[in-house]
Amino acid sequence: MKLFHTADWHLGKLVQNVYMTEDQAYVLEQLLRDIETEKPDAVIIAGDLYDRAVPPTEAVQLLNRILKTVVVDLRTPVLAVSGNHDSPSRLNFGSDIMKSAGLHMCGEFDCAFEPVVLRDEFGPVHFYLVPFADPATVRHALQQEDISSYDDAMRAVVERIKPRMSPGARNVFIGHAFVTKGGGAEPNTSDSERPLAIGGAEHVSSAHFGCFDYTALGHLHQAHHVGVETVRYSGSPLKYSISEEKHDKGYLIVELDKDGKATFTKKPLAPLRDMRTVEGYIEEIERQERSDDYIYVRLLDELPVLSPMERVRAVYPNAMHVGQNSVLQHLSGSAEQAEGGGKAGMDMLSLFRSFYKDAKGADVSEETEQLFLQVLREIDREEGERHEAHQADDDGVRAV
Amino acid sequence: MKLFHTADWHLGKLVQNVYMTEDQAYVLEQLLRDIETEKPDAVIIAGDLYDRAVPPTEAVQLLNRILKTVVVDLRTPVLAVSGNHDSPSRLNFGSDIMKSAGLHMCGEFDCAFEPVVLRDEFGPVHFYLVPFADPATVRHALQQEDISSYDDAMRAVVERIKPRMSPGARNVFIGHAFVTKGGGAEPNTSDSERPLAIGGAEHVSSAHFGCFDYTALGHLHQAHHVGVETVRYSGSPLKYSISEEKHDKGYLIVELDKDGKATFTKKPLAPLRDMRTVEGYIEEIERQERSDDYIYVRLLDELPVLSPMERVRAVYPNAMHVGQNSVLQHLSGSAEQAEGGGKAGMDMLSLFRSFYKDAKGADVSEETEQLFLQVLREIDREEGERHEAHQADDDGVRAV
Missing domain, CATH: 3.60.21.10 (Metallo-dependent phosphatases)
Incomplete structure (x- = not known):
């Protein structure tokens, strides 16, 4: 049979x-x-x-x-x-x-x-x-x-x-x-x-x-x-x-x-679009052949890339995610994006102090630090709420 | 065939x-x-x-x-x-x-x-x-x-x-x-x-x-x-x-x-529970035989009945709605409940003035009228929001 x-x-x-x-x-x-x-x-x-x-x-x-x-x-x-x-x-x-x-x-x-x-x-x-x-x-x-x-x-x-x-x-x-x-x-x-x-x-x-x-x-x-x-x-x-x-x-x-x-x-079974990771510098990626695959991009650039998804989608219109490796991204708190970064493991405030010093050549003031921490708390709270709303949506339609 | x-x-x-x-x-x-x-x-x-x-x-x-x-x-x-x-x-x-x-x-x-x-x-x-x-x-x-x-x-x-x-x-x-x-x-x-x-x-x-x-x-x-x-x-x-x-x-x-x-x-086809209206004074209704039917009660009492659903459900445990005929109910603005009331058709403020005079024997003060109108506006707004939320729920699952 x-x-x-x-x-x-x-x-x-x-x-x-x-x-x-x-x-x-x-x-x-x-x-x-x-x-x-x-x-x-x-x-x-x-x-x-x-x-x-x-x-x-x-x-x-x-x-x-x-x-x-x-x-x-x-x-x-x-x-x-x-x-x-x-x-x-x-x-x-x-x-x-x-x-x-x-x-x-x-x-x-x-x-x-x-x-x-x-x-x-x-x-x-x-x-x-x-x-x-x-x-x-x-x-x-x-x-x-x-x-x-x-x-x-x-x-x-x-x-x-x-x-x-x-x-x-x-x-x-x-x-x-x-x-x-x-x-x-x-x-x-x-x-x-x-x-x-x-x-x-x-x-x-x-x-x-x-x-x-x-x-x-x-x-x-x-x-x-x-x-x-x-x-x-x-x-x-x-x-x-x-x-x-x-x-x-x-x-x-x-x-x-x-x-x-x-x-x-x-x-x-051959997929209509493959799902795969592409790792590289943004300028290398922009020279790649166009692909409709579902691509997860990991950018190696040390400096932050502005509008990275827009640039990536010119080559990969179905790109699903862009992860950046730069210091700026560490500040966003994404563990995945922080992978491989030399500054991984530092807490947010230390990273911010380090970034500020790199960018401005001077120590961050007490007032600016407070402002930074306030913004961080707001982001945390909003993400928490978004997460809860998402969970609630989910529970409504799922069997388990 | x-x-x-x-x-x-x-x-x-x-x-x-x-x-x-x-x-x-x-x-x-x-x-x-x-x-x-x-x-x-x-x-x-x-x-x-x-x-x-x-x-x-x-x-x-x-x-x-x-x-x-x-x-x-x-x-x-x-x-x-x-x-x-x-x-x-x-x-x-x-x-x-x-x-x-x-x-x-x-x-x-x-x-x-x-x-x-x-x-x-x-x-x-x-x-x-x-x-x-x-x-x-x-x-x-x-x-x-x-x-x-x-x-x-x-x-x-x-x-x-x-x-x-x-x-x-x-x-x-x-x-x-x-x-x-x-x-x-x-x-x-x-x-x-x-x-x-x-x-x-x-x-x-x-x-x-x-x-x-x-x-x-x-x-x-x-x-x-x-x-x-x-x-x-x-x-x-x-x-x-x-x-x-x-x-x-x-x-x-x-x-x-x-x-x-x-x-x-x-x-x-015989229903497990009928759906029907019962009209009467609360004390008459309380003397009725118990019934599991889905009953819509219309109270004839002139004076407002306190906790009417609680009293009705002692006789009709599956009562679905209780409508009151008293002046107080007119203030709630329900057209159905106002049916048959002598004061139907009066606007909210006039009804309130009339009720106040009946109850207190004096005209309502300007300040109390303003307070009443403010409460009315709050009720209206809350009902509007509830209605919208309900509509949104509805639209999510309905075909037409």
């Missing part, structure tokens, strides 16, 4: 206030063409189809169009679970009605653990669709008081599935979780993966999945296997953060032979 | 800050039982399934459960269009996938006008599903510049449908619009029907529907026919405003004979 395994589409995603919809449609069109050519027996989407509980209508229309093409036009079953970014009940809408047409969408956590059964020439393959759920939801659904972590929850879920597994069938688990070898913490995460819990309690041990022939995971955006070859993340089809710059994005083709032995092919 | 015609469910509706979800589930359960007993060939839902573009999850879960029961468990096709309260693209999600299972949900306006075809022993019945769309959307979709009103839009839609109509078939139109005899204004609207346009331009003439054997409409909440017997509103299944107090709520059973002649049966 040939399966396509993908996850973490994050439709409706904004990166630096830019909607990724066009970029998402571009890679998903490639996926559609591959489905048409490769004719897989099913397409697995392991959670985070949307980026938020109430996605914008463009994202709803895009997902609708893609699923309709796969299920109705290409007659390929889709097996999907909701991730921590999706709204369980919104994604679940119509799922019982769509089953008969081949769309198996498991939005809400349900302890029935009834597998979706597909068949090939070697017999049935049982798919267990387990959407993202926090420990409290699983504890309540399974009526099992000893569940307090994500790892407890997953162990309990798999323990419930085991006695239902049919000995003659091959078995595939589809889930959305932070799975690591033995459940330990891993450093290789991306800024675009929202943490599930604070401080390590989000990790799930890969050891739980030993009873499945294949475990198709979503949540982590880099394609990789965990512990064994058969427990895998497909990764996201696009880079959603500059911390994913070095990822090779795409999806997996998984082939299960008659005994359930899986072989893997990683298939790349 | 036997059809159930219903509309305007408004799932997710808040009336005076009370979610109607439990009441909606209660009447829809009756509808389910009737479908099981009566075995209609199809159920028509003529728009406004939800009350807003992004309904609360409880509303999504309720609609999901009802539709799943009708389509999957009771194997009865559903023919639904979006209304002015629904989000076209959100309601449209999965519609192409759900068709094969019998859920025909037309969310987005599409000029294909491909009928849904159902059959009985006398042959095919063609259903034309036309969701709510404003004139601009229809003008753009049909590429027809002469569409400026809702009436123009509907005329154009029906003109496009006519040549596609099959002479051997019976034809049913399903739509969501403000249809009146000849397109004139009608006074009998409810406060819970959101106007589609300002000043009469929202009306659509019933004459356009002459070519259909039956026209199943949604938008107006009172069940009635328009001009001819075969152009009908089913009305909403529940009272959604006290202005609907005298409506008999339910749905329609429509039977089309072999020639397309329609006969009608109005079927009532």
